[in-house]
Amino acid sequence: MSQSVAQYLLESRGTHRTLEAFVVAACFDRAGSTAAFALGDGTLRLVTLAERETWNTVEAHDGAVLSLAPDASQTGFISGGDDGRFRRIDQTIADFRSKWVEHVASHPGEKGKGALIACTVGKAIHLYSAAGEKLKELPHPSTVTGLTFDARGKRIAASHYNGASLWFVNAKEDSPRRLEWKGSHTAIAVHPEGDAVVTAMQENALHGWRLSDNQHMRMSGYPAKTEALSFTRNGKWLATSGAESMVLWPFFGGGPMGKAPIELAGGDGVTCTRVAAHPQQEMVAGGFADGLVVLAEVNSSRILPIAPPGQGGVSALAWSPDGSQLAIGSENGFAAIIDLSKR
Amino acid sequence: MANTETEAPGASQVPVTVLTGYLGAGKTTLLNRILTEQHGRKYAVVINEFGELGVDNDLVVDTDEEVFEMNNGCICCTVRGDLIRIVGGLMKRRDKFDGIIIETTGLANPAPVAQTFFVDENVRSKAKLDAIVTVVDAKHLPQRLEDSHEAADQIAFADVIILNKTDLVTSEELAAVENKIRAINRFAVIHRTERAALPIEQVLDRGAFDLKRVLAMAPNFLDNDEHEHNDEVTSVSFEVENSIDPEKFNAWIGALLQEDGPNLLRTKGILSYANDDRRFAFQAVHMIADGDFIGPWKADEPRISRIVFIGRNLNRPRLRRGFEGCAVA
Numbered sequence: 001m002s003q004s005v006a007q008y009l010l011e012s013r014g015t016h017r018t019l020e021a022f023v024v025a026a027c028f029d030r031a032g033s034t035a036a037f038a039l040g041d042g043t044l045r046l047v048t049l050a051e052r053e054t055w056n057t058v059e060a061h062d063g064a065v066l067s068l069a070p071d072a073s074q075t076g077f078i079s080g081g082d083d084g085r086f087r088r089i090d091q092t093i094a095d096f097r098s099k100w101v102e103h104v105a106s107h108p109g110e111k112g113k114g115a116l117i118a119c120t121v122g123k124a125i126h127l128y129s130a131a132g133e134k135l136k137e138l139p140h141p142s143t144v145t146g147l148t149f150d151a152r153g154k155r156i157a158a159s160h161y162n163g164a165s166l167w168f169v170n171a172k173e174d175s176p177r178r179l180e181w182k183g184s185h186t187a188i189a190v191h192p193e194g195d196a197v198v199t200a201m202q203e204n205a206l207h208g209w210r211l212s213d214n215q216h217m218r219m220s221g222y223p224a225k226t227e228a229l230s231f232t233r234n235g236k237w238l239a240t241s242g243a244e245s246m247v248l249w250p251f252f253g254g255g256p257m258g259k260a261p262i263e264l265a266g267g268d269g270v271t272c273t274r275v276a277a278h279p280q281q282e283m284v285a286g287g288f289a290d291g292l293v294v295l296a297e298v299n300s301s302r303i304l305p306i307a308p309p310g311q312g313g314v315s316a317l318a319w320s321p322d323g324s325q326l327a328i329g330s331e332n333g334f335a336a337i338i339d340l341s342k343r
Numbered sequence: 344m345a346n347t348e349t350e351a352p353g354a355s356q357v358p359v360t361v362l363t364g365y366l367g368a369g370k371t372t373l374l375n376r377i378l379t380e381q382h383g384r385k386y387a388v389v390i391n392e393f394g395e396l397g398v399d400n401d402l403v404v405d406t407d408e409e410v411f412e413m414n415n416g417c418i419c420c421t422v423r424g425d426l427i428r429i430v431g432g433l434m435k436r437r438d439k440f441d442g443i444i445i446e447t448t449g450l451a452n453p454a455p456v457a458q459t460f461f462v463d464e465n466v467r468s469k470a471k472l473d474a475i476v477t478v479v480d481a482k483h484l485p486q487r488l489e490d491s492h493e494a495a496d497q498i499a500f501a502d503v504i505i506l507n508k509t510d511l512v513t514s515e516e517l518a519a520v521e522n523k524i525r526a527i528n529r530f531a532v533i534h535r536t537e538r539a540a541l542p543i544e545q546v547l548d549r550g551a552f553d554l555k556r557v558l559a560m561a562p563n564f565l566d567n568d569e570h571e572h573n574d575e576v577t578s579v580s581f582e583v584e585n586s587i588d589p590e591k592f593n594a595w596i597g598a599l600l601q602e603d604g605p606n607l608l609r610t611k612g613i614l615s616y617a618n619d620d621r622r623f624a625f626q627a628v629h630m631i632a633d634g635d636f637i638g639p640w641k642a643d644e645p646r647i648s649r650i651v652f653i654g655r656n657l658n659r660p661r662l663r664r665g666f667e668g669c670a671v672a
Binding site for chain 1 (some may be wrong): 355403407412424427428432433
């Protein structure tokens, strides 16, 4: 039954395409007017929501796109590729030649000031003004594997071997706060209130640091590697992939230390590959290795199937800023935008 | 074209060739031959230094070798984190490559590269180790073996050895150096070359790591059962004619690798399990083991189980007794 619901939603509320390449990432611009899909063939596919049946192709990279984020401004996107380029749609911001640009991030700043864009190349974060002027290069002891700004855009966080580094972007002298834990850390998220940093690790576990008192947090029990980490808007829950359900860790009431996580949308024996917390409400979208995409309400554990299985493992999942649109991409090149706004 | 549903499992995994060898042995020359030869195939090449590679059609990825220890209770389990990321990235454009070639730095220990292909689930599902190819310099190898562990390790790990610069030594010296290689690893295929010239099909797409070759190798009947107490890398192999009991084998090999993994560089075996018509292929790099059925025994093929150990301080009688003890009673 759930499959037919999902098929119905996809057909009645969705626009979708089968593209010829792996969907590496998806996101919406900050205005929420355009969706972008980044593909393994080097292209971006752009869809203006007002004309959602027109999918435009942009030849962004000569190779695979490796990373995608909204630009710091209201419209546009930034991307990194295995051609060594850090790009905007119509402009190469920097060319690192044979090195891959593995992660990109942006922040719009506050009150029109301090808008930033950043990318990672090997062991370094390269930080630029929104205009594309290089501000600084932040070195790490090993390759950067995950990159994110904190909610206010004051700090930028990177995961790497043996921990993570947290940098104040406006510091006069750049010295990071090093968060140490032995092992290979492969993805990173910062709590919306800025007091916790969580990484995913090679050994199918998460590690966290509470910044106020240096308390370590260990979250384990995953059968597979966690590739997606997403805090709910108020920071109450951290949604994660890597298990046969969406796993949500409580970041309240003393948690996650000593608390059990909740599991949503499990039971099919299929690994959850992507999660994306809703930007407004306590809901989480989850994508699975068989292509199924569901929306789960955290408090009621109610599940709404959104896209049926069969389209390839979900490799990209993103909400529009207002939470009315969900973009989905798969390893097989399936891409969709589902309109979940009230009608 | 590719990815038809009739393909055998594993056929969609991209073959990976690891190229090791000391600086100056001829690795870059060999790589250039591979990349410039007209073979109609496309490779992704992972290197550490952007050198003088003649690259037209192929993708070159520049990386820093980043070896880290796994927190999995396995003291010798190190993997290459950079390769995990690179293979993941390349797979997003998978249809464009016929293979991946990884060049390691001159002094690199091959174990972390090999272990990466066993340990990481994402890598395992997308790529498979095809062969470890070691290039050695016929003139300087004896000196290298004196100087360092790594030279012996690189030979021990090799499926294919390119014995290069043969024009710089006499035939007696060549025979002597080949004997030294054989003493370390009697199971690798050795190609003698000048300027690393050989048909590239001798290097790529060997399927060497899938172990089918193990069965074709002559066992060392003439070995005496002496326990060698030294730091030299050697290789031994044993045969059992009776079927193997999988439970006994797993218990024995598991305990052996746990206890002696640091000394056991490579272990490979082809086993005839009781009540199964398929050949079971087993292999390990240090403590990290992997095994799978690789197709049926042929009707006229003797069902002999064979195991090979390459490592240091091999206790031959104990290994022999252990393996023989795995036979069905």
